[in-house]
Amino acid sequence: MSRSFNQQLDQHGAWRSNFAHRLQWLSRWLTENELLDQAVAERLRGLETQIRTSKVMVAFVAEFSRGKSELINAIFFAGYGRRIMPASAGRTTMCPTELGYDAAIAPKLRLLPIETRLEPHSLAHWRDKPTRWTEIAIDVGNAEHLAQAMGKVAEVRWVSKDEARTLGFWNDETPDDNPVQDAEGRVEIPRWRHAVLNMPHPLLEQGLVILDTPGLNAIGAEPELTVSLIPQAHAVVFILGAETGVTRSDLSIWREHLITEDESNDTRFVVLNKIDTMWDTLSTPAQIEQQIERQREGAARLLEVPLAQVLPVSAQKGLQAKIQHDGQLLQASRLPALETLLAEGVLGKRETMLRLAVDAGMTALRAEAERILKVRQRDLAEQALELQGLRGKNVSVIRHMRARIDQEHAEFEGSNTRILALRSVQGKLLREVYAVLGRTALKADMVKLSAALKRPGVKFNVRKVYAETFDSLRNNLREVQATTAEIQSMLHATFRQLNAEQGFTLQAPAEPDLTGFEQELAQIERSHIHYLGVGNLLKLAQADFCDKLVRALASRLRLVNEAAMTEVERWSKGASAQIDAQLKERRRNFSKRIEAIERIQSAAGSLDERLVELAAQESNLTELHVQLREFTSLIAQHGKPQPAATIGELRAA
Structure with a gap:
């Protein structure tokens, strides 16, 4: 069985943590040897911040009722033994929801009222205005309480058509995209504009950020999602219904919000969810497989993505299998294949970028520290000549x-x-x-x-x-x-x-x-x-x-x-x-x-004593030079680090 996304993210987090510890150790060593000038310190701080705070954002996008929230539950929250994201029949996630973790903030769910759309400010502006958010404290250890809090993102309001138009949910120019009115002429809209969950979940602590987005109508009312937030995601998972394939509204979301000209689609993954609806007892396994493959090929062709990036999955069965520890059902759900693709496509690239940054940083840092050592060596040589005279x-x-x-x-x-x-x-x-x-x-x-x-x-x-x-x-x-x-x-x-x-x-x-x-x-x-x-x-x-x-x-x-x-x-x-x-x-x-x-x-002190001291200092500088090269090379090495042994090597040296 392939390692799960959770396992690979854990390993990625351990890798980053180890790098950060190495950089801290190097900083102390440089300080002790008076090699930490402003430029070196600035470079170390930048590298450490980049390694520690680097986030991996995965955006989940789908039209309503495609099983998007269930897929998030299956991949990330099966350990709770129940659903955390609301995933009942019908519309669930009504507003964009970010799940992440910041240790400086108490665990809570923050909800931005939909009425803030009436004010001339972006989502980025509202992030720094805590008084405008509704905050709900959460008990991370209580799955029932957490799920109850997350149910808030599904809350709606019924408003007049005029109010819906003002808030961006009704457009007279595109009547087909407008929501259905009830008997009183009212329109259903989200109660909240944006939601942010801050919780110390093991994956979120490792730097994962999950962006859960609502359907076409809600996304279209918030252009900032399309032109700012989603493009910054390291991967986008687009969910379709396996039984329906690519519908017109699915195609609209894909074309309007998920692709741009000249963009590589290697971080755009398409999930054909709910393949369990095709598990027909009147069909042979081969026939079921043929149906799934036809849907895969059709989706790949319409969305113009490689077939390998279209994965059939049953999120519901995958979640059930994980909770019940049913390995056979988990394999039948095909969830592990998606987790592997996500891990390799997202975490692999992210780790490569961080490694390149560390390599470049260590090369520049070494050059700056060596310059200081060379100045000291030259000064010692001049002192020795002066005293010998x-x-x-x-x-x-x-x-x-x-x-x-x-x-x-x-x-x-x-x-x-x-x-x-x-x-x-x-x-x-x-x-x-x-x-x-x-x-x-x-x-x-x-x-x-x-x-x-x-x-x-x-x-x-x-x-x-x-x-x-x-x-x-x-x-x-x-x-x-x-x-x-x-x-x-x-x-x-x-x-x-x-x-x-x-x-x-x-x-x-x-x-x-x-x-x-x-x-x-x-x-x-x-x-x-x-x-x-x-x-x-x-x-x-x-x-x-x-x-x-x-x-x-x-x-x-x-x-x-x-x-x-x-x-x-x-x-x-x-x-x-x-x-x-x-x-x-x-x-x-x-x-x-x-x-x-x-x-x-x-x-x-005699002249000879002082010359002996200078020679000892010269020898010490030569040794520092060797250690600097060894330590920076060790930190920048490309092999998978073994945290305890590596730090031990540094300290022993």
Whole structure:
């Protein structure tokens, strides 16, 4: 039997935890040996945060009554011995629901009222407004209580058609998509706009985030889901009914919300659920298999995905089998095959990305720490030559040597004006970067886009409107890239002068490459254009829809700009940290030279003793150099780590 998704996620979590422990150990070792300058510390903190907080989001998307919540129960919550997500007949999940864990927050279910749609703010905005959410404390150890709390996501309200229209659940232009009215003309809508469950479930503690989304009507009323939240998921599981195959509403969800132009679909998985409805006692197993294969092939063809990514499953039987520990029924449900595909497709890629980040980080960290060691080795060599020159010299010569060191020290401290000037110009240019990528500039671009989208008439020129906006955003990044090039040129020139004048070994860090952020912008632009080009173009006639679309876009663009600014800031700090480290080492060198002369003058130690001390220090630096390479190589190794043994190796070394 294949390892379950749960088992593989546990292993992934242990792998991440082990890496984080290694990084903490390395940080302590670097601190003890005074190798943890600002640049090295910043890089370690970044790596540790990335490893510890890295999330794996899996989005489950389906039209109503496809068994989506039951599939979530079967994969993630069978250990409770009962259903946790509401999965009764009919509509269950009425609002998008996120399941995750943050140790800094008490276990609870947070529910955002549907009325917040009447206010001009995105979901991202409401996340930071706790007073607007309804909170329900949960008892994680009580399955009945937890399931009862999760039942809240299925709550509805019955409202007039006008109120439904205002809240985005009724559109006169697309009557076929509107919900059915009751005898009094009322419409059923979700009570909640969004739900967030925070609970210390073993899988969620490992960084898994589950996004459970409602059907077409509810998704369409929240464009932020399509253009922001779902695209950020590492995998999307699209659930169909095995007995019905791809229906018209299924196809609408797939085309409007789950695919974009030029996008690789290797993280889009299609589940043909409820295959147990085909377990007909009047049909032979071979005939049943043929029926399932026909449905698989039809779904793969209509959705244009590889056949291998269309998996037949019975979530209900899989859940039952896990609870009853029935291995034969579990295999018949075919749930393990889906779990394996999810684990390999999602966790495998995520782990590879983290490994590459660790490798790159260790290489850069090693180079920065080695630079400090080389400076110390050079200073020790200079001290040794200086002291050897005192052999056989009288007191006046030694006194003159002390005066010369004091003079060199004073000249050194007085020659830092160039460094101050560099930092002043560097700070000014960085402020320009923040102005270009900051919230004020982004808001101005979004105001222009909103005005263009709200112009009267059908927006057949929407591609041009978006192109103009994204051209402006790309130009902002290119302007920042030009500014970093200017800073880089200045750093090269100043570092050459300081190296020549002060004997430093400064080397400007590689200039940040912002082309990756331009590629992110291109992906976001494509997702919006695709979304508007598959039936949602007419919705632009609604000012409220335009506002929602622009707010969703702004939330996502803000993340891109902030990430770009963080990259530039990290690069700038790296350059400054080099200067600080070498200033610190030079001052340490002056102190050591003065201390050596004073000891010789006061007869507290002989010249030979001091030279022996310097030789011992040189040997220690050589050993530190070897250990640095060993430890960083051990942390960055690609084999599956064995936590206890690996940390033991580090400590033993």
